[in-house]
Amino acid sequence: MIKRVLIANRGEIALRILRACRQLGLEAVVAYSEADADSRAVLVADEAVCIGPADAKQSYLSAPAIISAALATGCDAIHPGYGFLSENAAFAEAVAAHKLTFIGPSAPILEKFHSKAATRALLAKHGLPTIPGSDGVVADEAAALDAAKKIGYPVILKASAGGGGRGMRVAQDAAELSKNFSICAQEAQAAFGDGSIYLEKYLSATHHVEVQIAVDSEGTALHFGERDCSLQRRHQKLVEESPSTALTPRVREEFLTRAAKAIGAAGYRNVGTLEFLVGPDGKPYFIEINCRIQVEHPVTEVVTGVDLVALQIALAGGARMPMTQRDIQPRGHAIEFRITAEDPAKNFQPQAGEISAYRSPSGPWVRFDSHLYAGYEVPPYYDSLLGKLIVWGATREEAIARSRAALRELEIDGVATTRDFFLGLLESPSFLNGAVTTSMLDDVGTAAILAAAPRRSGDQASA
Amino acid sequence: MAKFRDLANANVSGEGRAEELGALIDALLPVLVDRLAETGLGEIEVERNGATVRVRSESLGVQQAASFGAPAHGAVAPVAATAPAPSSVSAARKHAVRATAVGFLTLSKEIHVGAKVAKGALVATVEVLGIPTEVRATHGGIVAALKSATGDPVEYGQEIFLLESIGEGAK
Numbered sequence: 001m002i003k004r005v006l007i008a009n010r011g012e013i014a015l016r017i018l019r020a021c022r023q024l025g026l027e028a029v030v031a032y033s034e035a036d037a038d039s040r041a042v043l044v045a046d047e048a049v050c051i052g053p054a055d056a057k058q059s060y061l062s063a064p065a066i067i068s069a070a071l072a073t074g075c076d077a078i079h080p081g082y083g084f085l086s087e088n089a090a091f092a093e094a095v096a097a098h099k100l101t102f103i104g105p106s107a108p109i110l111e112k113f114h115s116k117a118a119t120r121a122l123l124a125k126h127g128l129p130t131i132p133g134s135d136g137v138v139a140d141e142a143a144a145l146d147a148a149k150k151i152g153y154p155v156i157l158k159a160s161a162g163g164g165g166r167g168m169r170v171a172q173d174a175a176e177l178s179k180n181f182s183i184c185a186q187e188a189q190a191a192f193g194d195g196s197i198y199l200e201k202y203l204s205a206t207h208h209v210e211v212q213i214a215v216d217s218e219g220t221a222l223h224f225g226e227r228d229c230s231l232q233r234r235h236q237k238l239v240e241e242s243p244s245t246a247l248t249p250r251v252r253e254e255f256l257t258r259a260a261k262a263i264g265a266a267g268y269r270n271v272g273t274l275e276f277l278v279g280p281d282g283k284p285y286f287i288e289i290n291c292r293i294q295v296e297h298p299v300t301e302v303v304t305g306v307d308l309v310a311l312q313i314a315l316a317g318g319a320r321m322p323m324t325q326r327d328i329q330p331r332g333h334a335i336e337f338r339i340t341a342e343d344p345a346k347n348f349q350p351q352a353g354e355i356s357a358y359r360s361p362s363g364p365w366v367r368f369d370s371h372l373y374a375g376y377e378v379p380p381y382y383d384s385l386l387g388k389l390i391v392w393g394a395t396r397e398e399a400i401a402r403s404r405a406a407l408r409e410l411e412i413d414g415v416a417t418t419r420d421f422f423l424g425l426l427e428s429p430s431f432l433n434g435a436v437t438t439s440m441l442d443d444v445g446t447a448a449i450l451a452a453a454p455r456r457s458g459d460q461a462s463a
Numbered sequence: 464m465a466k467f468r469d470l471a472n473a474n475v476s477g478e479g480r481a482e483e484l485g486a487l488i489d490a491l492l493p494v495l496v497d498r499l500a501e502t503g504l505g506e507i508e509v510e511r512n513g514a515t516v517r518v519r520s521e522s523l524g525v526q527q528a529a530s531f532g533a534p535a536h537g538a539v540a541p542v543a544a545t546a547p548a549p550s551s552v553s554a555a556r557k558h559a560v561r562a563t564a565v566g567f568l569t570l571s572k573e574i575h576v577g578a579k580v581a582k583g584a585l586v587a588t589v590e591v592l593g594i595p596t597e598v599r600a601t602h603g604g605i606v607a608a609l610k611s612a613t614g615d616p617v618e619y620g621q622e623i624f625l626l627e628s629i630g631e632g633a634k
Contacts, residue, residue: 034620050618051565065619068566068591072616098592 002077002101002317006031006049006070007041009081010060012369012387013295014041017079020309029073031066033059035379040371049073054381060084063091067098077101077316083383086292087163089114103316105270105291113268116288117160117198123274123286126262131277131285133200141181144199148177151201157181159188160196163290165235167191170202200287205439207246207278208232210290211259212300214271214311216321221264223256224300224308225330230436231425233348238418238441239425240296241335242303245396245434246278255284260325263289271312277438295338298369298390302334333396335403339370341384343416344446351415352380361409365392365402368410378415386417396434400426421446424453556628557607562617564589564596570613570623578606580626587623604628 004027007017014030018041021028030045035054042048051069052059059065061084070078078095080086086104093107105113113119117136124130134147137160148155148171157180159167169184171177181197189195212224228244229237247255259274272291276284297308306328314322341351358374370387378386391406393399407423425431428449430440441449562568566589574586582603588595604626611623 049565050620052619059619064591064594065565068564069618071592072566072618 002026002103002313004029004073004075005077005079005103005313006066006073006075007045007079007081008051008060008066008069009079009084009086010036010039010041010371010382011385012371013081013293014039015044015371016369017081017309018045020307020313023307024310024313026313029069029075031060031069033381035381038377040373040376047073054379056084056381060382063088063094066091067094067100070095070100071098075100077103077313079103079313080292082292082295087114087290101316103270103313104293105268105272109267109269110291113289113291115160115196116158116162117196119289120198120286122266123262123289126265127258128262128274128286129283131200131203131279131287134198137196137198141178144181144197145174145177147199148174151199153177154202154204155199156202157184157197157199159184159192159194160198161192161194162188163192165232165237168235203277203279203438205437205443206230207244207436208237208275208438209244209246209278209284210273210275211256212271212273212294212297212308213260213263213268214308214315214321215264215269216315217269217318218320219264219267219269220321221260221268222321222323222325222328223260224304224306224328226252226256227296227299228436229296230438231431231440232438233441237296238338239335239422239436240299241333241396241399242299243330243333245436246282247284248282251283259286270315271308295385295388296336298367298388299334299336300330302367302390302392303330303332304328305331332392332394333399334390334392335396335399336391337389337403337407337422338385338418339387339389339410339412339422340418341378341386341415342418344418344421344450345416348418348446350380350384351417352378353415354378355412356414357411358413359409359411360387361389361406363402363406363409366406367391368406372412386412386415389422400432420453421450424449424451427452427454558602558604558626558628559610559622560586560598560600560624560626562587562589562611562619562621562623563598564591565619566591566596566617568611568613568615568617568623569595570609570611574606574609574624576606576609579629580604580606589617598623600626602626602628 005021006029007014008031018028030041030048031051032042032048033052033054049069051065052062078100085091087110089107089110092102092110095102096107120130132151138144138147154170154172157169167188169180171180185195185197207228207230209226209228211226213221215221225242226244227240227242229240231239271293272289273294274289275287277287279285293309293312301308342348343351355372355374355376358372360368367390368387372386389406391399391403393402404426407419410419428444430444568587568589570587571585580586580600580603582600584600585597586600587598607625607627609624611617
């Protein structure tokens with residue numbers, strides 16, 4: 001049984017985990033870097049512990065610092081959040097070696113699902129359709145060219161150890177593949193410490209859908225419906241919604257059931273997400289797994305009513321699945337907007353600085369997960385997520401109408417944000433009719449979306 | 464902390480470059496005054512863009528002297544300004560020795576109130592998963608107060624003890 005959790009993350013997710021702990025009656029200690037001493041999670045927490053300097057390598061990415069902090073503060077579990085060490089098998093192993101519970105899949109499971117190429121093969125064996133690709137990792141450029149010939153261009157090169165949308169390059173033909181292969185391998189080596197590359201058929205202008213799953217220690221696997229995360233910029237998700245506009249009810253039911261069955265049988269445990277691309281036949285094809293709680297988990301929470309972070313903690317503590325598939329009946333439509341400190345007018349350049357004024361949206365069916373407050377200094381060291389606006393409606397149209405109202409209520413001054421970009425997006429015909437694909441941003445263009453954003457009478461001509 | 468605005472009326476003179484000098488002082492002085500108070504050093508000199516700002520601590524006052532002369536020009540336009548010392552300067556000459564990691568603390572045997580510590584001396588270790596991380600005195604001085612004891616869990620940056628500066632001799 002978990003009694004006291006060290007929260008080894010920052011920003012909005014640290015706050016989200018803190019809330020789950022409190023709701024479950026667990027004690028929580030927020031671990032923070034020097035740069036986050038004034039962050040909201042630290043201010044709200046009953047206890048917090050500084051684990052190192054701003055540099056993430058010496059704080060949020062330092063396994064010794066985090067485990068030592070857990071021991072020094074008497075915690076019996078560590079929640080890694082997302083990013084940082086959340087999917088690091090060596091970290092999970094070290095946590096377990098110190099008799100602490102890692103809130104996530106255990107080290108052997110993280111290890112097993114670490115290789116994207118191997119996971120593809122494993123889940124294909126368990127009945128999931130996968131996108132045509134290379135037979136595992138390609139050894140060199142010649143092997144890559146060979147595989148690409150069989151798959152057919154365009155292909156996408158992916159780092160087998162990659163994640164978070166990084167380490168990918170598209171090749172339209174053999175010349176591009178030759179050019180990109182060594183670059184991609186070098187980037188993968190630098191970013192993930194592993195230069196292994198595999199190939200997949202590249203599908204453009206398609207839908208990215210993913211299934212939220214949870215598996216208990218006995219192998220009982222449930223799905224919690226899908227999320228459509230098609231609106232992306234450089235493989236980074238901007239908007240997520242549930243249900244997807246791309247699936248027919250028959251396809252959806254079969255796809256979700258199959259995904260849950262396959263992941264349970266393949267030996268996965270705890271919460272996770274299976275990502276798919278929708279093929280030209282309207283059916284989803286598996287691409288990769290995320291072995292963590294994801295940024296966009298609230299979309300699923302809002303339509304299913306299930307607290308996924310609380311479920312994750314319970315499962316890590318050894319609990320049996322507290323519900324059956326029949327209990328999970330998604331209702332209505334939810335959309336999440338990632339409000340980031342990025343300037344859409346300047347190629348989404350990341351921003352840092354003081355939040356001079358702040359007003360969060362509220363009202364019925366509006367949830368804003370954010371660590372901001374007026375006077376908060378956005379540090380330049382970490383990712384630029386400021387908050388996640390999640391809005392529910394009985395229908396997609398209602399959710400969109402409420403999203404417009406909520407985005408207009410949101411006020412963040414001091415740094416440029418993506419708010420106006422989303423207001424413009426909600427005027428875009430492609431978005432409104434559900435034709436949101438992975439290439440929509442390229443097709444429509446950021447400038448056109450920004451131009452469509454309604455001007456507020458109170459808006460100042462700010463820079 | 465010393466408030467720079469109290470010291471801002473620097474009597475700047477120079478050869479048509481007072482504006483630049485003023486900007487330099489504006490940028491550096493608060494940092495220098497804090498650093499001076501924190502370290503207990505007698506004097507700090509910083510060179511930026513060919514200009515030099517020097518801040519000197521005296522028993523009852525902080526005197527700043529700035530000279531501005533880009534080496535390329537070879538010209539030196541000395542400028543001096545004096546201002547009343549902020550009251551906190553002398554008090555802030557106590558310097559905190561802080562934990563360099565999160566973990567369990569072991570104070571070195573010779574660390575007790577009144578002990579003399581040389582700059583660079585090993586004063587404690589923080590056990591991080593069984594591996595000791597060194598804490599060294601970044602300044603010399605006399606241990607004025609203990610804030611943590613051997614066996615205590617400490618966080619990164621936590622005050623372990625305070626050192627009182629004993630002036631130039633302790634460096």
